[in-house]
Amino acid sequence: MTTKQIPNVDLTTQANVYFDGxxxxxxxxxxxxxxxxxxxxxxxxxxxxxAAAEIMECVAGACEYKLAGSDHWQxxxxxxxxxxxxxxxxxxKVAEAFHYICHYG
Amino acid sequence: MTTKQIPNVDLTTQANVYFDGxxxxxxxxxxxxxxxxxxxxxxxxxxxxxAAAEIMECVAGACEYKLAGSDHWQxxxxxxxxxxxxxxxxxxKVAEAFHYICHYG
Structure with a gap:
């Protein structure tokens, strides 16, 4: 099941832009x-x-990922x-788009 | 004054990606x-x-824009x-980044 919406949040209006977008x-x-x-x-x-531990939750699209110290793409x-x-x-590695929620800690 | 945060919203998790990102x-x-x-x-x-009328509110960065029918960049x-x-x-036209809130109607 994917998380389509997250209710009742305070939203920061300025985006974070990484890797030239x-x-x-x-x-x-x-x-x-x-x-x-x-x-x-x-x-x-x-x-x-x-920095902090993270959980990357995919809400649409897909990726392949490889954790540090692993040779295994998942x-x-x-x-x-x-x-x-x-x-x-x-x-x-993303072929089309990987839409995510990043949870910390 | 810029709008840094918007309280108490329901957030859609999947991004809208336009113009190849x-x-x-x-x-x-x-x-x-x-x-x-x-x-x-x-x-x-x-x-x-x-489609609907829009108000584009800049929260960080800047742009130049020219409305349909105008010759005037602002x-x-x-x-x-x-x-x-x-x-x-x-x-x-955006030189660095234009961060915005889009209000409809």
Whole structure:
């Protein structure tokens, strides 16, 4: 099941633009103060670094990802998610678009 | 004054991707049912068509825009906005990034 909408959030209006626009996200805050973001990765091969641990939840499209220290590419598509540990990284390949919610911690 | 955050909205998780990613937005709905979006236009020269009338409110960065039927390029930067009538169009030039809220109607 995919998360189509997230109710009752405070939305940050300025986008986060990464990798010359290959990844664009908007941050938001839940009523309990939890910070998350929604974003999209466009066709590209990128490496993301994490500070905090993250859970990437795919809401539309798909990607292939490879976690730091792994040789194994895995697929993540709508309704699936993957976890990245803090102070780590992952490689991502996107053919069309990967729409996601980024959960921290 | 710029609108940094919009409280208490229902956020659509899937992005709208226009012009091969030169414009990316996320839709949201206010408590009263009003639909809007937040987005960013990256460096480009584009022509947008409107169906409903729109107000483009700049929250960060800047653009130059030219409304259909005008020969006059105007600047819109953070805290400013411009109106586009329904079933019309506007040209936009962005040098760095134009972060906006799109209000309809």
């Amino acid at each position: 290959k990844c664009v996200s908007h941050g938001f805050t839940l009523a309990d103060g939890t910070e998350k973001s929604v974003g999209v990765v466009l066709p590209s091969e990128l490496t993301f670094n994490t 697929t993540c598509s709508a309704g699936q998610s993957f976890n990245i540990t803090a102070n780590s990284s992952f490689d991502i | 030169k414009c990316v937005s996320h839709g949201f709905t206010l408590a009263d049912g009003t639909e809007k979006s937040v987005g960013v236009v990256l460096p480009s020269e584009l022509t947008f068509n409107t 600047t819109c930067s953070a805290g400013q906005s411009f109106n586009i009538t329904a079933n019309s169009s506007f040209d936009i």
